[in-house]
Amino acid sequence: MRIAKGNTKGENELFVSDISRICKINKQTIYYYERLGLIKPKRRTPSGYRVFSPETCERIEFIKKAQKLKIRLSEIRQILKVVDSGKKPCRHVLDLIDVKIQRAQKILKDIQDYISELKKLKRKWKKMDISRCRRKYCSIIEEIK
Numbered sequence: 001m002r003i004a005k006g007n008t009k010g011e012n013e014l015f016v017s018d019i020s021r022i023c024k025i026n027k028q029t030i031y032y033y034e035r036l037g038l039i040k041p042k043r044r045t046p047s048g049y050r051v052f053s054p055e056t057c058e059r060i061e062f063i064k065k066a067q068k069l070k071i072r073l074s075e076i077r078q079i080l081k082v083v084d085s086g087k088k089p090c091r092h093v094l095d096l097i098d099v100k101i102q103r104a105q106k107i108l109k110d111i112q113d114y115i116s117e118l119k120k121l122k123r124k125w126k127k128m129d130i131s132r133c134r135r136k137y138c139s140i141i142e143e144i145k
Contacts (some may be wrong), residue, residue, distance in 0.1 A: 013042070014052045023060045030060075036073055038063060038080060070100065 020027045033039045034050070039059055041050035059080070066076045075096060082089035125140050135142045 010051075012054055014054060014056065016050050016052075019052055019056055019060070022057050023064075025060065025064075033060070033063065036077060038073065038077055069097070071096065 014022070016027050016030050019025075019030050030039070034041070039052070039056050042053050043051050045051060062080075063073075063076055066079065067073075071079075079089045079092060079096075082092055121140065121144075128139075130139075133139045
């Protein structure tokens with residue numbers, strides 16, 4: 001790739017294309033992360049190319065791992081703010097995980113309740129003679145209160 005005069009990078013600097021290749025992510029994802037404030041270039045070349053430090057790849061790897069835990073990008077941004085302030089974010093992350101556990105348990109309970117209701121409905125209607133359904137559509141559904 002030919003780079004226009006003035007668009008050079010130092011030895012420990014990376015362009016978006018480098019980050020994309022190293023981190024195995026789409027260039028648009030890099031731009032998106034920048035817009036959200038998750039990453040930032042250390043500088044721009046005279047013609048506007050973004051130049052990143054190698055630590056950007058570590059940061060992107062952290063973001064991807066956090067996403068595997070279903071941590072939203074807005075939540076990741078908060079974690080990274082703690083990191084950027086020079087503090088360790090582990091307490092913040094543990095609190096966030098507690099909230100995620102509570103939400104997941106609520107979802108699981110709702111699903112279990114739903115399955116239980118469907119099973120009750122199925123048992124009730126298996127005992128009935130479905131061929132004598134007198135409703136316009138389906139008695140199973142129409143008789144739900």
